[in-house]
Amino acid sequence: MKKIKSLIRLLIFIIPKTVIAFKYDLFRWLRFSLRDSDRITKQQRQAKLLLNLHALEKGLSFPDPREGWGYQKAFLLSKYTHKYITDCGIDDLARLSVGVLDAFINDPLTGKSETLIHNVELLKQIGIEKKDLIGGVKFVQKDLINFNFQELYNVASLRSSVRHYSEKDITSQEIENAVKYAQTAPSVCNRQACKIHVFSDNFNDILDVQLGNQGWAHKANKLFVVTADLNFFGSVYERNQPYIDGGMFAMQFVMGMHVQKIATCCKMYIRKPDLDKKFYIVTDIPKNEIPIMLILAGNYSDEIIKVPHSYRFSSTNRTVNH
Template sequence: MKRLLSRLLQLVRIRLSLWKDIFYFHKLTIKYNASIHTDNDIEKMQYTLLRENHTIEKGLSLKNPRKGFGQQKVLKLLKRLNKYFDVYGKTDKEFLIYPLGTIKHYIHYTKSTGVEIPIIEREYKILMEKSGFVDVKEQGGIIQVSKDEILKKCNSSFESLLNSRHSIRYFSKETVTKDIIEKALNLAQRTPSACNRQGWHTHVFQGEESVRLIKWQGGSHGFEDEIRTSILVTANLKAFLYYEIHQAYIDGGLYAMNLINALHSLGLGTIPLSCGFTHDKLKGLADFDIPKNEVPIVIIGVGNLLENFNVAISKRKNINLTNKFH
């Protein structure tokens, strides 16, 4: 009887602890989530603008961008950049340089296809004059890289491995073999995990099933049919204890990045596709035979490289902006 009572009390404590952590995270999310009072916080606004800027870069990096694509998105971005300058220009005006460089690239690209965009050009010029920038480099947008260049760099050193990896949005028609996927999976298995539990799982989809998964994810408009091989990385909630409610995402994220680097080291192209969705959206994974106890971490689109292809520049921040020595 005492043992049963003790066990019941332990279960009550565990449930109370879980609810406390859930409530605490709820409070943090309400306060800091970028969807709430976005423009009242410079960091929230900057992160949101970077996301909107990358939408333009993604469009430019497709195999065959639609002629004149993205005009409304660029105008929307210019409007928000104007607001950013009005509210935060005195605090961090330099932030504008990257998205302005992307828009400059977009203008040159779009005009080169024979599409005139006078309204965008006018709004861009107004913001440039308003912000006081004489000129900005085209540091956003796309660059062309080659398969030979990638293959030379991806295994020469760890530094070259990281610097030569790009998110790739179109591939050759050559099928990715099971052998090379298994080799990458074995390499990624070296990922460290909390107490060596290795709570990650992978689900490999090929052909039309891969395309169906990519279409469910919904963030690859314009190149869904390119991704004929995809790997859904999940983490098993059964691997973690009551005080580790975020550990599944930490271990799963570590594994996913190692798998991406492993695939890249073997000469394959990859693109990570977010699974950061609401519960209603995630219920759709049941259609792909994914157990409820597995939380999705990321979908990795995989393919063989073409001889030459375009990639988004995706300029990285200086570490002074992302690091603090204590």
Template structure:
């Protein structure tokens, strides 16, 4: 038998290798790559987020949404404090005026206008006449056209409506979602996917910034190319009817504290999208995007995504067969992945 002279064998040896030797070899091999990828991650975030620049429309729209939502949250409290939110109001007014100078009009601007109107109405209702920035608020509310329907502020929600909407839904809805790799040849109506996207839009998003986006691929050759680049659909790619590429908009975030927020919001958005597809009786298979920056660049180029989009995952979509097999995929005992904190003291 010939001697194996591969680099890995020479570095690591065979059989039981001393731990220190393994760590050293792996450090030499992996650390430079990890550092290089981290640098590119940081460059992507600084280039496209609102950390360094808030003037481009994507970053400015996100700042407006984030700031007016802080006012909305204050108005929705059980007992809003009179004259609250002076700092947020100052920032919002500044962002709105900048937006008007650069882009004139947009949905975020009209939402912010309605929030300012609600803020003024709240103070009028409690007889407070000297709230912060009253004059500027009045000017913006008067100058910015209102929409036919309300776009910001508060709306009343009733418990009976929530209970009626969720009646008949139990854990079985969620427990019967599987990763499916066998589909029929029936074409998936884009209307069903659009409904699922509408469901995904209700996923929690930091300060309501709604960074999620879905690229729906219907072209068979592009589906093949996208799945080949992802690499996890071998053996069933030819049966996939549609592919969705879920992304988040990096422009929606800012500062070092939000550097990972896109992945959190993107994951919530993607999961809600999956449940929307499941609600419509469609089968799905999540295809993770744990790739290098170069591979992300390649996917963005392939599907025509914007450079500020971060790829969360791909989703293979198709109609369910009458009968099929899925991996058993046993789940952990809920007690093993949770704990109850019933008695706590700061000194403990």
């Protein structure tokens, strides 16, 4: 009898809701993800540039590349770059793309043709000066890493999820610092698809479509929404990548707040289709951006405050040797 009740519950409640959620996510993915179509946004143009130029940057960094490598990608990148500058103008991405192409044609082992060299020279003549070119490769060395494990662990282990804040404002500079730190997070093919949306003062309408303030969230000074832009992700094999990139970006943002002695608490994003639709309406976040999580933040109060212990189990339980 118990098994029959469980089966009925599965068939009537769980499976239909799961199918609705999957269908909702599928249609959003098909509508906004990077794929071959007649509709292409500026972000999708940027993604195509980043995918190709980062492939060339990786090749330029290899110690022993094969002679004549990379020609097709470089030629394609030169075409994409020309189209991007024509349609979108010159910005940091354009300078980055031309900079990588310049580094590519000046490397003795890369694959080149007169046409490619001519294309790159034309790109450099449309308003991008040599001194403004960026990208290619840089050099790192172990001796520059001048901190140890214990120092970094001590900083990270002092962070707790805090739900009680003072009335002092978080400044624009502190937010900018935290975003700058978040940008150190790894990003697939350096696509940098994540953003921080900042909401101040009255954000109860946002909380209302995310299970309410739960008795504490409305007391925060700022509400941050971390998003990842679907326009930067393509094939079905990348369907989970926005959440991975977004999660790492969110964690670095939280740590960027923490090192400035600003308290934070991460609030999971509830993905019921009806709540998701309402969330986009009240936040005015573009629909091509996937919410990863909410982060409530505020300055610490002067008194000692209580937080959940949130005990961490032994690291040996999280390590599996194969």
